[in-house]
Every structure is written in C-alpha cells, then in structure tokens.
Amino acid sequence: MCGIVGYIGKNDCYPILIKGLHRLEYRGYDSAGIAIVHNNIINLYKSRGKVSELEKLCESKCTEGTLGIAHTRWATHGEPNDTNAHPHISQDSNIAIVHNGTIENYSVLKEALKEHGCEFQTETDTEVLVQLIEYIKDTNKCSLQSAVIEALSQVIGAYAIAVIDKNTPDTIIAARKSSPLVIGIGDDETFIASDATPFIEYTNQVVYLNDDEIAIVKRGEPLKVVKSNNEPSEIDIQTLKLSVSQLEKGGYPHFMLKEIFEQPETLGDCLRGRIVDGHIQLSGVTDNKDVFLNVNRIIIVACGTSWHAGLIGKRLIQDFARIPVEVEYASEFRYSNPVITDKDIVIAISQSGETADTLAAIQLAKQRGAFVYGVCNVVGSSIARATDSGTYIHVGPEIGVASTKAFTGQVTVLTMLATALGELRGTVDKDIVKKVAAALYRLPDLITQTLQLNESIEKLARTFTYCHNFLYLGRGYNYPSALEGALKLKEISYIHAEGYPAAEMKHGPIALIDKELPTVFIAPNDVMHEKIVSNIQQVKARGGSVISVITKGDKEIAELSDHVMAIPEVPECLSPVVASIPLQLLAYHIAVVKGCNVDMPRNLAKSVTVE
Ligand code: F6R
Numbered sequence: 001m002c003g004i005v006g007y008i009g010k011n012d013c014y015p016i017l018i019k020g021l022h023r024l025e026y027r028g029y030d031s032a033g034i035a036i037v038h039n040n041i042i043n044l045y046k047s048r049g050k051v052s053e054l055e056k057l058c059e060s061k062c063t064e065g066t067l068g069i070a071h072t073r074w075a076t077h078g079e080p081n082d083t084n085a086h087p088h089i090s091q092d093s094n095i096a097i098v099h100n101g102t103i104e105n106y107s108v109l110k111e112a113l114k115e116h117g118c119e120f121q122t123e124t125d126t127e128v129l130v131q132l133i134e135y136i137k138d139t140n141k142c143s144l145q146s147a148v149i150e151a152l153s154q155v156i157g158a159y160a161i162a163v164i165d166k167n168t169p170d171t172i173i174a175a176r177k178s179s180p181l182v183i184g185i186g187d188d189e190t191f192i193a194s195d196a197t198p199f200i201e202y203t204n205q206v207v208y209l210n211d212d213e214i215a216i217v218k219r220g221e222p223l224k225v226v227k228s229n230n231e232p233s234e235i236d237i238q239t240l241k242l243s244v245s246q247l248e249k250g251g252y253p254h255f256m257l258k259e260i261f262e263q264p265e266t267l268g269d270c271l272r273g274r275i276v277d278g279h280i281q282l283s284g285v286t287d288n289k290d291v292f293l294n295v296n297r298i299i300i301v302a303c304g305t306s307w308h309a310g311l312i313g314k315r316l317i318q319d320f321a322r323i324p325v326e327v328e329y330a331s332e333f334r335y336s337n338p339v340i341t342d343k344d345i346v347i348a349i350s351q352s353g354e355t356a357d358t359l360a361a362i363q364l365a366k367q368r369g370a371f372v373y374g375v376c377n378v379v380g381s382s383i384a385r386a387t388d389s390g391t392y393i394h395v396g397p398e399i400g401v402a403s404t405k406a407f408t409g410q411v412t413v414l415t416m417l418a419t420a421l422g423e424l425r426g427t428v429d430k431d432i433v434k435k436v437a438a439a440l441y442r443l444p445d446l447i448t449q450t451l452q453l454n455e456s457i458e459k460l461a462r463t464f465t466y467c468h469n470f471l472y473l474g475r476g477y478n479y480p481s482a483l484e485g486a487l488k489l490k491e492i493s494y495i496h497a498e499g500y501p502a503a504e505m506k507h508g509p510i511a512l513i514d515k516e517l518p519t520v521f522i523a524p525n526d527v528m529h530e531k532i533v534s535n536i537q538q539v540k541a542r543g544g545s546v547i548s549v550i551t552k553g554d555k556e557i558a559e560l561s562d563h564v565m566a567i568p569e570v571p572e573c574l575s576p577v578v579a580s581i582p583l584q585l586l587a588y589h590i591a592v593v594k595g596c597n598v599d600m601p602r603n604l605a606k607s608v609t610v611e
Pocket of ligand 1: 303349491
C-alpha cells in the first residue's frame with residue numbers, strides 16, 4: 001500500500017528518493033510523485049502508473065535539491081490519476097505533504113476550510129490536511145511544527161505523514177498514527193520512509209516512530225521527537241539487520257520464485273536456536289509460562305494468508321496443548337463486540353506487522369484484558385510492538401505480493417509454539433515432541449527435495465493455464481492448505497479458485513464438477529487418507545480432472561489422479577508446510593504462462609494499512 005520516502009542531507013535527493021520509491025514498489029501502488037525544495041520553491045512532479053513513468057516525466061525537469069519527499073499511492077479517496085497522486089501542495093504552494101492512511105473526518109474539515117476561502121484541486125483526504133496545516137500556520141503565525149501538531153489534533157483517522165515547507169528548507173516534519181514510519185539516521189543525512197528498504201544501503205541506524213509522535217528532522221541537528229502535547233519523546237536508535245541483497249531478485253525472474261526457492265534457508269533461519277536437545281524453546285513461551293498455563297482460550301486473529309496459517313495453528317494448538325482455539329478474520333473480530341476475558345490469549349499473525357485490521361483487533365483485545373502474542377516477520381513493525389510478547393518468523397523481507405515464505409514461516413512457528421505449549425502444559429506425549437522436533441529439524445531438507453518438482457509443475461501449468469475455475473480440496477490439517485492454494489492461484493493468475501474442506505464438496509460445489517474444472521486435492525498420507533480417496537472418486541465419477549498432492553509412493557491416489565505432485569513423507573502436522581510448495585509453484589507457473597505480473601498483481605498491496 002502507499003509508501004513514503006523523505007530525505008534531508010548533503011546529497012542531491014532526487015536519485016535517493018527515486019531509488020527509494022522503486023524499493024517501495026512491492027507494497028502495491030497506482031501512482032507516484034516527488035516534491036523537492038530548491039531555491040525556496042517546491043518543485044512537484046506526479047504521475048499515474050509506475051515509478052518509471054515519474055522518472056520519464058522528471059527527465060526534462062529541475063530535480064535539484066537536498067531536501068525532498070516522495071510517495072507511491074494506492075488510491076483510497078479519488079481515482080488513481082496525476083492530480084490525486086501525492087505529494088499534495090497547499091493553496092499558496094508553500095507546504096507539501098505525503099500521507100499514508102485515511103483521514104476519516106476529511107469532508108467536515110474540507111467544508112470548514114472552504115468557508116475560509118480554501119480551494120481544492122483534488123478529491124483526496126490528504127489535500128485537506130495540507131490545506132489545514134497552511135491555514136493554521138498562517139492564522140496562528142506559528143512554526144510548521146506547531147501547525148502540524150495543531151492540525152493533527154483535529155484529525156480523526158490513521159496517518160503517516162512527511163511535511164515540507166519552502167520557507168523552512170532545512171526541516172521535514174514527520175508524524176504517525178496507526179501507519180508505519182521509520183527514520184534512518186545517516187552521516188549528516190536523515191531518511192524517512194514507510195519501512196527501512198529505501199535507505200538500507202545508506203544506514204542501518206533506525207528510529208521507529210510510535211503512534212502520536214512527531215519527528216522534527218532538521219539539517220545538521222540531531223533528530224528530535226515530541227509527543228502530540230509537544231513534550232519530548234525518548235529516542236530509541238536501533239540497528240537493523242537487513243542487507244541490500246535481500247531486496248534483490250538474485251538471478252530469479254521474479255521475487256516470488258526467489259522466495260519460493262529460498263524456503264529451505266528461511267525455514268532454517270526460522271528454526272535456528274529454537275530446537276534444543278529435542279525440545280522446542282521459544283522465549284515468548286518461557287517468559288510467559290504463567291499466562292500460558294492459566295489460559296482458558298486462544299483466539300487467533302489475522303487476514304488472508306496469515307489467517308490460513310492461523311487455521312493450521314488452531315489444529316496444532318488443540319492437538320498438542322489441548323487449549324480451545326478460535327480463529328477470526330481480524331476485520332470481523334474488531335467489530336464483533338467479542339467476549340474476551342483476562343484468561344484469553346489473542347495470537348495475532350501478520351507478515352508485514354502493519355495490517356490495519358489486525359492492529360485494530362489487537363488494540364481491542366488489549367483493552368478487554370487479553371494477553372496478546374504476535375507472530376510477525378517484520379522486526380520492529382507496528383504489530384510486533386503492539387503485542388505483549390511473540391515470536392518472529394525470521395524469514396527475511398518478502399517482496400512478492402503473494403505470500404510464500406512467510407506462510408511456511410508462520411506455520412513453522414505455530415508448530416513450535418503448539419509443541420512448546422504442549423510440553424509446558426504436559427498435554428503432549430514425549431515421543432511426539434521428539435518426532436515433531438526431528439521432523440522440524442529436517443524441514444529445510446524436505447523442502448529442498450520438494451522444490452525438485454519445479455520443472456514438472458512448470459510443464460503441468462501449461463495444461464491448465466486456460467482454465468477459468470479451479471477447485472482446491474483438502475481435509476484436516478490440509479483443509480487450510482486448500483484455501484491457501486486457491487488464494488495463491490487467484491491472486492496472481494486472476495483465475496477464479498475456491499478452497500473447500502473435501503467432504504463439504506458434496507454439499508454444493510460438486511455441482512460444478514465437469515471436465516472443464518480441475519480439482520486440486522491435497523492428499524498426503526495421513527489419517528484422512530481413505531476419506532479423501534473416496535472424495536477423489538466422487539470427482540472422477542463426474543468426469544472432473546484431478547491433480548493431487550500426494551506422499552511419494554502413494555500408488556492408490558496416483559492411479560486415481562490425472563496428475564500428481566509427490567512430496568516426501570512427513571508427520572501429519574507438518575504436511576501443510578511441505579504441501580504448500582507445489583501449490584505455490586503451480587500458481588506461480590500458471591500466472592507466468594498467462595503473462596501476469598506475478599510480483600505485483602493488479603489491485604493488491606503487500607502491506608494493507610487501511611481498513
Ligand atoms: C496473500 C497475502 C495476503 C496477506 C494479508 C495479511 O498472498 O499475502 O492475503 O496474507 O494481506 O497480511 P499480513 O500477513 O501482512 O498481515
């Protein structure tokens with residue numbers, strides 16, 4: 001979703017800002033823009049479409065200057081066009097702003113400003129904010145800092161902003177509420193961005209702004225951060241572990257393929273130091289033993305792929321730790337007036353750590369007394385900081401919009417969490433712990449073996465590229481795998497795909513079965529094997545074509561199916577991780593043959609920071 005970059009320092013800011021915008025492209029956007037202060041003028045350039053369009057536009061323009069802000073916009077208020085793109089500039093062209101989030105009371109503020117003579121050029125909520133800042137600055141004859149603070153006190157909504165003023169060309173004011181903003185502190189230069197990717201080659205020293213904090217970034221002066229009442233805030237400079245190579249494709253045609261192939265390594269990182277002498281050790285569990293021993297119920301909140309991981313987490317935690325678990329879409333949970341007690345634990349799962357609905361669900365759960373545990377990837381993200389404790393999945397930056405390595409990391413962490421809780425509560429057999437720990441240890445190797453399916457899946461994909469619909473069916477641990485397989489296909493190939501519990505098929509979806517509709521069965525060797533065999537027979541009996549994910553050597557399902565993707569033998573609880581690999585590859589190759597933009601599918605954003 002929208003991305004912010006800002007720079008103030010000794011160097012020309014244009015190349016830094018443009019490169020930064022390219023780094024933020026993965027978040028999803030539909031227009032881009034840049035504003036640079038030079039000779040007390042704000043030069044503003046904006047363009048619909050890709051950052052490369054903006055670059056073309058800027059070729060013949062003045063881009064000099066050492067202070068600037070830039071933005072990638074994912075439209076919320078007003079269609080994606082040049083005018084609605086950010087930055088937005090105030091009526092007198094004095095102040096420019098970039099903004100992520102939404103100003104909910106923008107129409108009330110707009111009407112009031114109109115009465116004071118303000119005219120508006122765009123349909124956006126952001127223009128209202130910049131006009132308000134200018135109006136306050138002029139009326140109160142105050143500094144930019146005071147005007148921003150006053151304007152934000154009148155705003156209802158979510159925001160991360162960076163504001164510049166042509167009359168104070170040595171200052172950027174930045175602020176956040178429910179939308180991420182990070183400041184990079186370099187050598188005589190400071191960066192502002194939605195995440196650290198735009199400036200990682202210049203500095204790894206970062207400050208994460210907290211909600212309701214305002215940063216005053218002045219050339220040649222140390223960073224100052226204040227709260228909304230203008231009281232100074234403490235500045236916590238952190239050192240980031242992120243390398244530029246993690247943000248590049250490394251020879252792969254797409255980030256998604258790179259990320260699929262990285263999984264042996266990322267799962268190795270996820271597991272590192274957490275399996276000790278055949279036991280699982282998670283500091284989030286050992287530090288909160290009493291909470292986990294006294295819990296009555298766990299509620300998992302998440303969205304999209306992370307919600308699918310949550311469904312697997314439910315099975316795992318119920319099986320190993322014998323705690324009742326509910327799984328909720330964060331967007332539904334937050335408005336459902338849920339019954340929560342201080343004996344509940346809410347587990348929030350989020351790759352980006354910035355998903356607005358998940359963040360709101362956490363806030364609600366905390367208000368109602370629950371202990372909140374996070375399963376996040378992005379270190380220092382809003383969700384990671386909002387939770388009481390948690391476990392990072394440590395799979396490195398995920399750039400492809402379709403989540404792959406984050407999903408397997410999430411399920412791996414949930415497997416470890418369930419096993420650790422089972423041991424803590426004495427609800428899991430010692431032999432099972434040993435078996436799961438041993439299988440987790442072998443997981444990177446099992447994924448490497450599974451990735452050998454790539455070539456055959458690439459061929460298989462060509463057969464199915466022109467289908468309009470797909471059905472994905474699984475049972476038990478692999479019912480969520482079916483949902484996730486279907487989601488992967490639909491989001492990157494735009495082929496309609498539905499996931500169902502295989503036995504539910506006969507209650508409706510079976511009507512769809514004909515030779516035009518391929519059904520993907522996730523059918524490894526597990527306790528549901530015989531049941532799923534009969535589900536496959538039901539599809540075959542109606543002329544449907546069947547692609548099955550099976551355990552190597554399973555002749556029975558191989559003979560029934562038209563195509564198989566065979567994965568190595570693995571304990572049932574880990575089969576969703578291994579089975580997800582062929583499903584990711586199938587979706588990827590079908591989308592590539594269709595010529596789709598795999599890494600940046602239409603309409604989708606990597607980090608969903610609006611409701
Ligand atoms: C699908 C996908 C999305 C995300 C969802 C939640 O491939 O990536 O469905 O899973 O938007 O995002 P996070 O995990 O960042 O909270």
